[in-house]
Amino acid sequence: MRAAVPISACIITFNEADRIGDCIASLAFCDEVIVVDSQSTDATATIAQQLGARVLQRPFDGFRSQKQFAVEQATHDWVLCLDADERVGDALRGAIEAARDRGFDDAAGYRFARLSEYFGKFLRRGNAYPDRVLRLFDRRRGGWRGSREVHEAASVDGPVRTLHGDLIHYPYRSLEQQLLKTQRYARMMAEHDFARGKRATVAKLVLSPAWRFWRGYLLRLGFLDGWHGLVYAYVRANYVRQKTIMLWMLQHGQPVTTPDR
Incomplete structure (x- = not known):
């Protein structure tokens, strides 16, 4: 054996x-x-x-x-x-x-x-x-x-x-933790994408969060998970929005974190 x-x-x-x-x-x-x-x-x-x-x-x-x-x-x-x-x-x-x-x-x-x-x-x-x-x-x-x-x-x-x-x-202890975590990840991803030469556009600012929401909530049947599925889809769409905005700010020479004094 x-x-x-x-x-x-x-x-x-x-x-x-x-x-x-x-x-x-x-x-x-x-x-x-x-x-x-x-x-x-x-x-x-x-x-x-x-x-x-x-x-x-x-x-x-x-x-x-x-x-x-x-x-x-x-x-x-x-x-x-x-x-x-x-x-x-x-x-x-x-x-x-x-x-x-x-x-x-x-x-x-x-x-x-x-x-x-x-x-x-x-x-x-x-x-x-x-x-x-x-x-x-x-x-x-x-x-x-x-x-x-x-x-x-x-x-x-x-x-x-x-x-x-x-x-x-078991990813989140509270909604506050999820929001803080997704904002941190959005910043890290925006910085990573910016360093690799990726850039945001007006179309991505407007369409990408909406697409993330509707893809998960409707096309992938997230609505069948009730209000939990609705909140999850909305928060994940907000992550895409934050990431794209931060990338937009970086490419326009603006900080996405508070500078050290």
Whole structure:
């Protein structure tokens, strides 16, 4: 009988004391858990260590960089990457274990759907789902590559297969947190796009937010998720609006953050 391929689970954290425990618990089938913490001021690191994780401290310099650092610290070549607000669902765990029993012989990496909870309801339509992400891969054939530090994505050289089951996602503690988070991401994306030579136009300012809303709410049936789907679609459209406005301001020589005095 072929020995099971070992898996290293990699998590990045900052002040996730209320969520890191459930995340690590869902990774009990992995052979090790690595937590790269950005110098949390709460009990995140202590809780992770008590649950058997190997905790490393590293100043935060970008989501992609932090995740790639975690992958590089893994003992094993097959890595499963999660954020602290994510958990491996039961069906997904079964699919991962089945693929491992086959020696991961059909792919260099695996993607799966991410199911997000949104203020008391799991969103199963619209732009929120299935939101497939590549999180399980052979680090010898890929990783968190590129220069974009926000909305980062792993990639591999070789075939990618889709596994059954969901990665359960609890992205927001409050609406305020979501609004602040999306504004931060909008700024980071605008700065990234500006540095790459991308420019906003009047048409994009007017049409892109509207298209994001109607694509998710109508074409992808987000309205079937009730008021949760409506609010989600509206906030995501607002993210596109903020990003495009910030890019417009940058290309006209205007700051998008308050200058240091």
